[in-house]
Amino acid sequence: MIRLRLPALFVFALLVAVGAASLPLRAQQDNGLPAGEGRDIVAVTCTQCHSITAVTQLREGRAAWRHQIYDMIERGAQVSPADIDVMVNYLATHFGPGIPFPGPTPVHITLPAGAGQTIVDSRCSLCHGIDRVVAVKRTHAQWTGIVNRMVYLGAPITPDQTKTVLDYLNANFGA
Ligand code: HEC
Ligand code: HEC
Numbered sequence: 001m002i003r004l005r006l007p008a009l010f011v012f013a014l015l016v017a018v019g020a021a022s023l024p025l026r027a028q029q030d031n032g033l034p035a036g037e038g039r040d041i042v043a044v045t046c047t048q049c050h051s052i053t054a055v056t057q058l059r060e061g062r063a064a065w066r067h068q069i070y071d072m073i074e075r076g077a078q079v080s081p082a083d084i085d086v087m088v089n090y091l092a093t094h095f096g097p098g099i100p101f102p103g104p105t106p107v108h109i110t111l112p113a114g115a116g117q118t119i120v121d122s123r124c125s126l127c128h129g130i131d132r133v134v135a136v137k138r139t140h141a142q143w144t145g146i147v148n149r150m151v152y153l154g155a156p157i158t159p160d161q162t163k164t165v166l167d168y169l170n171a172n173f174g175a
Contacts, residue, residue, distance in 0.1 A: 031043040031052070032052060032056070033052065033056070033094070034094045036090050036093060036094060037086055037089070037090065038083075038086040038087050038089060038090030038091075039090060041083050041086065041087055041090075042055070042087055042090055042091065045077060045078065045079055045083075045087070046072070046077070048077065048078070049075070049076070049077070055091065055095060056095065056102060057101065057102055057103070058095060058127075059095055059096060059097055059098075059099060059101055059126065059127035059128070059154075060091075060092075060095065060096065060097075060127070060153050060154050061092065061096060061097060061153060061154020061155075061156075062088060062092040062096070062154070063152075063154065064152060064153045064154050065087075065088050065091040065092050065095070065096075066084070066088045068091075069084060069087060069088065069091075096154065097126035097127050097154050097155065097156065098126045101127065101128065106125075106128070106129020106130065106131050106132075107129070107131055109129075109130045109131060109134060111130065111134070111172075112172045114168055114171065114172065115164055115167070115168060116164045116165050116167060116168025116169070117168065119157060119161050119164060119165055119168075120133065120165055120168060120169070123155055123156060123157050123161075123165075124150070124155070124165075126155070126156070127153070127154075127155075133169075133173075134173055136173075137173050137174060137175040138169075138173065138174065138175050139174070139175045140166075140170055140174065142175070143166055143169045143170055143173075143174070144166060147162060147165055147166055147169070148162075
């Protein structure tokens with residue numbers, strides 16, 4: 001009996017030891033963030049005050065992510081200056097415009113014809129659904145503010161296109 005049991009116990013202990021040793025690795029892989037340089041810094045730094053979904057559900061360009069990090073530092077986030085660039089790079093690469101966003105696929109919306117239709121259709125759907133764009137009628141001032149904000153957030157439209165987009169939004173979704 002004893003001679004049979006000991007090897008079994010030994011194997012069991014070995015399995016437990018191997019399992020325990022691989023835990024930290026599993027915890028790292030399960031942080032839900034895509035692999036890449038900067039992932040673990042982001043995973044640790046950006047979950048001190050809120051869940052990581054604040055990051056993963058958002059889509060922003062490089063400059064906006066940089067400002068987001070500065071904003072979080074002002075709110076108390078502990079970020080080493082040397083880590084800022086690598087974090088910006090990680091966030092812009094994995095949570096930038098055009099990276100599929102979580103949640104249900106937005107309903108397809110056929111926009112009214114007109115100059116600007118193609119730009120709005122292709123550019124204003126990179127970070128959220130078009131449903132968000134057409135949901136509410138807005139004044140000229142509101143559209144101007146929103147479109148400027150979208151450009152700041154990283155919407156890839158040139159100043160010339162901005163005017164076309166504004167004319168289009170005011171004509172079709174103006175208050
Ligand atoms: C010291 C606490 C703290 C840390 C650490 C922190 N945040 Fe925040 N974060 C906040 C607070 C507070 C808000 C809510 C701000 C608001 O509602 O205006 C917030 C909100 C956000 C939002 C949502 C903003 C929006 O427009 O919806 C994003 C994105 C975000 N944080 C990203 C980050 C990133 C990236 C990091 C890591 C660099 C980080 N946070 C670390 C405090 C923190
Ligand atoms: C780089 C990513 C990005 C692109 C591209 C983008 N948006 Fe946004 N948009 C956001 C984010 C992030 C929010 C929510 C946070 C905010 O309002 O600051 C948002 C919110 C909105 C809202 C809701 C604002 C409100 O006050 O309720 C409207 C309307 C909107 N976008 C219109 C547009 C239009 C029009 C375009 C094309 C010109 C566009 N978006 C392109 C990121 C983007």
